[in-house]
Amino acid sequence: MMTLRQLRYFTTLATVRHFGRAAEAVGISQPALSMQLRDMETDLGGALVERTAGGVELTSLGSEVARRAAEILAAVGDLEAVAHSRRGILSGPVTLGVIPSVAPYLLPRLLPHLADAHPQLSLHVRETITTTLVAELSAGELDAIIVSLPLDNERLAEQPAFRDTFLLAAPRASPHAKRKPAIAELIGAEELLLLEDGHCLRDQALSVCQTVDPRRLRRLGATSLATIVQLVAAGQGVTLLPQMAVATGAFSDRRLKIVPFAEPSPFRTIGLAWRKRSPRERDFLALAAAVEACAPT
Amino acid sequence: MMTLRQLRYFTTLATVRHFGRAAEAVGISQPALSMQLRDMETDLGGALVERTAGGVELTSLGSEVARRAAEILAAVGDLEAVAHSRRGILSGPVTLGVIPSVAPYLLPRLLPHLADAHPQLSLHVRETITTTLVAELSAGELDAIIVSLPLDNERLAEQPAFRDTFLLAAPRASPHAKRKPAIAELIGAEELLLLEDGHCLRDQALSVCQTVDPRRLRRLGATSLATIVQLVAAGQGVTLLPQMAVATGAFSDRRLKIVPFAEPSPFRTIGLAWRKRSPRERDFLALAAAVEACAPT
């Protein structure tokens, strides 16, 4: 008789295509996974994978079964989710992804707030760039993500939480620090310091500074705003900071001047996204409201 | 962690609403079912049923979960079905329902034919009236049914197999036996002998003999054509027989005369029906073809 355990193991194997690594992924030994798969193949009356050196390939039956198994597991996940959400808003396990330019400034306020307002909520947070978050969200590894909206993804639902305006950070001695409001067009490509490729903040800053040629930027490989700001404070250039980062006071360096742009200020919209067919929409709307309440201003 | 076993047990409990009888239905003891349900409720974090004297009632969460569980189990059944059907056409287990006015004349030819042509097929046959068959088919207890078409059911797919014309069976001495072709309008309500209510053959015969007032029919409570024919042979009246029943030679009684009606002969269409979303359509089309090949003429 078919079991969900078998479906879980098999979908992992279908993704990883390697018995050993799939076993590790589901937290069992390789022989245990081999056994379960053998039982499943006996049950279904046909091979699901072709054993090759260097791993496994799915048979045509295997891909069909993998597709259906994924749907079934998603339906089971939804069933559990509805049940949990019935216990009250924002209770039960939620796995949340957050972009790096938001996480360090939002989470210190959001997490205590949620722990207080929703003690039944068990929140797991993962921090990485938008494209990875969207992939993991779509794959069901995350329940919701906090990113810059819109995502323009058919299968995801979105809820804006707050507007995050951009400010210019410049060394106190720099001509940019004297000028108020700041003028994006006066920023040179050689002085603009940005996070490495893949970070949405980089793309947003570039769309604000449209006169800057991305190819002429300095290659920094910086993965955190704190690093960039240290460079700015040391007089190495200027950067754009999201207001929420400034508001936390993390960058109150004496050597640094934070200057707003002219109205209408450039901004990005931070909000929540989740899979459209998720039965926990109510939870996610509540979560978005909590994010708005915790947004540093 | 949720298991399919729990879903299977719970959907049964949700149907029969009684721990003891649900346990019996799934073939385990009552305490075993209680345990599984308790685990499931712990898992989901809420009560699924309210324990009352005289049985159980579903909570609102319970009905939601039951609905989703049924869908999941159906999806699992489909997954298994596709897998089995990949092994070749008409292989694996198939549960087939057949109406009583067809079963005894079709099955003696169909079953050996299938056993020969599709040795991998494991066929379970159930015989009852159309309304019951449709209910069991919809509930997933049957995979396909052989009935008189059309059923006019949104969720079912149909495939006609053969045309079954009606013939008049009368005592050799009766005036009906002298007349050829037979004339439906000359049959009186007091002489027409039919199967009891619920049998589609009864309704079909009545639509052929539109001059007969159903309320004036004799109440026989007969559940088999053989019984009716015995009464006809004994001179108690006349009846309509499907050609397939006549063709098997089961009713070659000396005292009996079988007379065709004028062209175009009245007829019914016998065919197969199955759930539209079933992944075994290929199998059922093949089965319908086998039925056509085995139709007695």
Added chain:
DNA sequence: TAAAAATACTCCATAGGTATTTTAT
């Protein structure tokens, strides 16, 4: 008090671990 579900306990089937062998490139 009678019917039904929950609890207590015992047993065994099976999922899973470790060690090893087989297989395929």
Added chain:
DNA sequence: ATAAAATACCTATGGAGTATTTTTA
């Protein structure tokens, strides 16, 4: 020759059975 999956064997978790108690109408 090497990496990967299958097999062998052992352990332990948990599913299920019987007997019994608790609950509720």
